[in-house]
């Protein structure tokens with residue numbers, strides 16, 4: 001732990017820290033481009049000059065290239081260093097096209113900031129500028145090479161960090177070119193990170209082209225809803241339109257990067273087909289009326305058939321607050337028929353994960369630092385892309401990745417692949433745990449035994465599974481394997497890819513309850529008469545859509561709360577529009593049991609571009625925003641339960657009543673989130689309780 | 694003593710007023726008569742055009758960011774030739790304080806203060822001007838400036854075709 005002095009202030013930093021980082025720790029910000037926390041330093045931009053006095057490395061140095069040593073004396077204000085920085089930024093600007101007014105980076109451009117910070121104001125160079133031709137990089141990323149300052153961040157991100165191969169640096173001298181060999185869409189599923197990482201406007205978000213300036217956007221810390229990993233994102237909206245999404249920074253989860261799905265898939269927020277109007281039997285109604293009608297119609301069903309005739313279906317996509325209030329509502333109605341996933345097998349897998357993860361829980365950051373990642377049946381690029389990126393970092397750090405799957409799994413890193421049909425994955429897991437796997441052929445057995453050896457020797461091993469591929473039984477076996485291989489010195493980590501951003505939260509709440517197939521049986525034999533679906537589309541999401549579709553027709557009452565135009569919404573007698581995560585505060589529990597909050601970015605409403613033919617805001621005054629009817633789902637249940645409709649109060653109540661959710665009380669969306677502890681002694685979901693009630 | 698001073702003070706004022714009766718008045722009979730303000734006068738803004746007659750404004754949002762009362766709003770759009778322009782551009786003159794910060798911020802010299810000060814209306818909504826109301830035909834002050842002939846992104850001229858540019862480099866060339 002060296003202690004050094006920077007601008008007459010002392011600081012002690014961990015071994016291996018460079019001087020630039022040490023200065024940043026003291027909140028001394030020195031202009032820099034090529035250094036990036038996730039990418040490290042390469043000393044390419046020559047901007048971070050500081051004077052170091054005393055010691056072996058003295059004189060003007062690139063701070064990012066010098067390791068902090070004990071007793072170092074550093075000055076960032078040294079006149080020579082300041083002058084050098086001013087000259088360097090002036091050189092970097094000689095070829096700049098001076099097109100900030102038409103550049104989408106403008107307003108959040110590091111080059112603009114560093115030019116000002118570096119002290120360069122007046123252009124002295126009068127010679128001609130170098131120019132480049134641009135490339136068409138597909139529908140998501142725009143390319144404007146004339147703005148490049150050759151910091152190499154893009155190649156380091158695309159090739160080194162993300163493992164892409166179709167992009168790189170070409171040319172020589174002052175002609176270096178960052179692009180592809182030929183025009184064409186960037187192939188990496190993480191290509192969008194170029195937009196965040198490039199400090200200038202070379203790479204900008206094409207889907208956001210000329211839409212807004214950064215300073216005009218409404219932004220808030222949020223959580224990506226597209227898979228169960230819970231990456232931090234920062235969505236930006238203007239004129240009631242979700243216009244772009246950029247990566248948030250969450251060291252334990254996604255680090256600095258997100259996948260292209262998280263960045264470019266905008267979900268149902270702006271969907272023109274999104275249902276925004278509450279409906280009762282097909283007729284538009286006010287939200288209050290629709291909620292009261294739901295209450296009275298359910299009361300009628302309960303009065304006639306008893307409370308157990310009502311079933312409630314939650315969703316892996318609904319916020320934790322809504323999910324908890326759904327449970328409270330079920331209790332107040334007196335029904336135990338409460339399910340959180342329409343897919344019974346995924347449900348089972350999620351509940352087992354929730355009950356057994358405990359000490360095996362690993363974050364994406366743990367995977368980045370793992371020395372052996374074994375993926376069983378998981379396809380990260382499809383089910384949780386950032387996991388693939390984390391696995392790549394494990395490999396870059398000297399770790400290994402082994403894949404056992406029914407078909408070769410594409411990964412952005414080296415991995416050994418063992419191809420086994422889905423039905424043999426269970427046997428493979430048994431074999432890894434040391435069991436005799438008689439159903440496997442000899443070569444597979446041999447490979448698995450070798451892998452078992454490797455697992456035994458690994459220090460920070462992680463088993464990765466997938467609820468979709470493994471199902472309840474496979475997930476259970478995976479945990480058995482993890483336990484069998486755990487030694488007193490080290491625990492085998494587990495990361496389970498689940499269905500949605502709050503699958504884990506739903507599983508924690510579902511406990512011993514029935515699954516959706518049991519509800520269907522109940523509808524079939526007439527015990528269940530009413531079904532309320534919270535942001536869930538059983539027709540599209542259950543195991544047997546045809547049967548579900550047929551059975552939903554037999555219900556006395558089908559009610560749906562959703563923000564998507566689903567088949568279930570179309571059939572529901574009572575429909576209540578809900579807000580998306582962009583329009584409401586809430587929280588999700590990610591697949592590692594991490595509780596993270598997201599904040600409202602904007603109020604709901606039909607985007608201006610859809611309501612106004614002229615494009616601009618109307619020339620009359622209205623007090624109502626078109627399409628602003630949707631409520632947060634938790635508020636609907638709070639109203640039904642007669643509880644406070646203030647989220648902070650609700651969160652405190654939830655935390656008080658259920659100690660598992662204690663961190664919810666003071667949760668802040670800008671904080672990293674906290675891993676929930678499943679209370680020991682809470683009943684495991686019984687795997688063999690197949691028998692239908 | 695004091696009385697004498699008071700009498701003198703009263704009469705002097707009459708004398709001054711009386712003296713002005715025989716001079717040419719400095720006031721004018723507005724609105725029958727009108728003054729011509731100085732060219733630098735700061736009254737309602739206009740949007741000017743470049744020497745080729747195209748809209749100068751590139752919808753960069755700098756004027757709206759500079760405006761202390763937030764009375765400018767716009768939406769940028771892209772023309773097929775890559776030109777960035779304002780799909781709509783609106784100034785609420787009911788709110789504008791004619792400080793001129795927008796014109797000062799404008800990097801393309803598009804928005805300029807004009808001496809047109811007569812814009813009082815009874816209906817505040819009629820003071821909300823759209824782009825069509827703001828655009829004038831000429832270039833206003835510095836009428837020969839064209840942003841796109843200086844910004845090197847190949848809109849007015851082909852890429853690398855501006856006067857201060859070399860043509861695009863060949864990244865394949867490895868000659869030192």
Ligand code: SF4
Nearest residue numbers: 148149151152154198
């Ligand atoms: S394209 Fe951007 S990230 Fe890449 S070298 Fe140029 S300025 Fe740096």
Ligand code: SF4
Nearest residue numbers: 224227231259262386
């Ligand atoms: S990995 Fe998952 S959570 Fe992360 S950005 Fe991609 S889709 Fe969103």
Ligand code: SF4
Nearest residue numbers: 760789790792793795
């Ligand atoms: S003159 Fe001042 S107040 Fe009026 S639009 Fe320009 S910046 Fe805003």
Ligand code: SF4
Nearest residue numbers: 750751753754756799
């Ligand atoms: S500053 Fe000038 S170019 Fe930019 S939007 Fe305003 S008027 Fe248009």
Ligand code: FES
Nearest residue numbers: 032043045046064
């Ligand atoms: S940040 Fe040190 S040389 Fe670029």
